[in-house]
Amino acid sequence: EVQLVESGGGLVQAGESLRLSCAASGFTFDEIAIGWFRQGPGKEREGVACIAHSGVSTYYADSVKGRFTISSDDAKNTVYLQMNSLKPEDTAVYYCAAYLLRPGSWEALESSGYDYWGQGTQVTVAS
Numbered sequence: 001e002v003q004l005v006e007s008g009g010g011l012v013q014a015g016e017s018l019r020l021s022c023a024a025s026g027f028t029f030d031e032i033a034i035g036w037f038r039q040g041p042g043k044e045r046e047g048v049a050c051i052a053h054s055g056v057s058t059y060y061a062d063s064v065k066g067r068f069t070i071s072s073d074d075a076k077n078t079v080y081l082q083m084n085s086l087k088p089e090d091t092a093v094y095y096c097a098a099y100l101l102r103p104g105s106w107e108a109l110e111s112s113g114y115d116y117w118g119q120g121t122q123v124t125v126a127s
Contacts, residue, residue: 009121047109
């Protein structure tokens with residue numbers, strides 16, 4: 001059974017850090033990419049970061065470059081999103097999603113291409 005479970009969300013002050021986890025089951029990391037997406041209040045879902053090819057390839061949205069780091073622990077089938085220097089505008093529900101790697105074009109930070117989704121975890125950054 002394919003399953004993605006996020007954890008690690010919470011309430012922090014601006015400038016603080018959080019680490020989100022996405023535990024994946026039902027596939028191995030060499031066959032998938034894992035993306036982190038977020039949806040803030042009144043906003044559309046946006047891609048934040050993605051990791052693929054067992055960690056060889058990473059992608060970031062411009063809004064989080066230099067502040068967020070995506071990594072994976074293949075032994076634990078878990079992907080992490082380390083979020084530093086958090087800002088109030090980072091407030092959102094954060095989702096991880098899995099894309100089954102296959103031939104053809106693919107946009108790492110485009111949500112419509114992903115195959116499986118977690119339930120989301122709330123991140124709130126107070127000013």
